[in-house]
Amino acid sequence: MRILLSNDDGVHSPGLQALxxxxxxxxxxxxxxxxxxxxxxxxxxxxxxxxxxxxHPNGFRSVDGTPTDCVHLAVNGLFDEPFDRVVSGINTHANLGDDIIYSGTVAAATEGRNLGLPAIAVSLVNEGRFHYETAARVVRALLESDQPLTLGPRCILNVNVPDVPWEEIAGFRVTRLGHRDRAEGAVPMTCPRGKARYWIGAAGKGSDAGPGTDFNAVRENYVSITPVHVDMTRHEALSPLREWVELLAGREGR
Structure with missing residues (x-):
């Protein structure tokens, strides 16, 4: 099995080395x-x-680009032999709920899937203890399974691991994405030249974070495993939207 590893924290990240x-x-x-x-x-x-x-001396390669660039180049040009799967991580912080919209970790995995490879994104729900080895062991367990898993096209696994020793992991839960509250406000500051600058505010807390969500699973020390589909179409909205557009078209004589 040939496995491509990537991340968004950079080639020198301890999470990548641990993976x-x-x-x-x-x-x-x-x-x-x-x-x-x-x-x-x-x-x-x-x-x-x-x-x-x-x-790099340790055999790693780095790219002066994005996580998506890295996976795209690796699969489509850097190596003669094809890969069997992509694993992205171990991200230094959680990728729960709405985080995946912005996450480079998840993006590296989805790029692998877009290029036809099964892919996993793995993140540590970091509480300052940095138990990367626990997250690495989770990924190994998933890859060592004797049972084949078919998720369908353009689907990846988004895995979040509590920041605890392996012995304290309560188990594995299949979850859905929760949702966060609105992000905190931008933080203004002034640079040494007197110009206004802004830090993006912190992510909001989990507002939809009850049973069944990824937020709830990791809070209870379970590994959260969420199947994520890249198709962003809101399928249940197609019918009412179609009716609305037909009424609009009729009004406009179209």
């Missing part, structure tokens, strides 16, 4: 990750300039 260490022996591992932190990059793809790839 690489934790998957030893499962197959051939290759690492292609951004040369710096690209948290919040979402699915950005660099089209305005060529990308540079750098080899």
């Amino acid at each position: 690489h260490d934790g998957l030893q022996g499962l197959g051939h591992l290759e690492v292609v990750a951004p040369d710096r932190d690209h948290s919040g990059a979402s699915n950005a793809l660099t089209l305005s300039r060529p990308l540079t790839v750098e080899d």
Whole structure:
């Protein structure tokens, strides 16, 4: 099995190293990750300039681009042999609920899936203890399963792991995405040259975070596993929208 590892925290992230260490022996591992932190990059793809790839002494490769760039280059040009799957992480912080809209970690996984590969995004629900080895062990358990899993096209697994020792993990739960409250306000500041600057405010707390959600699972020390579909169509809205547009078209004589 050939596994591509990537992330959004950068090639020097301890979570990426822990993932690489934790998957030893499962197959051939290759690492292609951004040369710096690209948290919040979402699915950005660099089209305005060529990308540079750098080899590192530990065998990792870095790209001066986004997480999506890294997976795209790795699958579509850097290697002669094809990969069997993509694993993105271990992200330094949670990717729960609405976080996945912005997450470069999830984006790296979805890029792998868009290119036809099964993919997992894994994040540590960080509380300052940095139990990356627990998250790595979770991923290993998922990859070692003898039972094949078919999720359908353009679907990935979004995995969030509580920041506790392996022995304190209560189990695994299949969850849906919860939702956060509105983000906190932007934080104004003044640069040394006297110009106004702003920090993006902190993410909101979980507003839809009850039983069945990813928020609830990790709060109870369960690993949250959420199937995420890249199709963003709101299918149940198609029928009422179609009726509304037909009325509008009739009014306009179309």
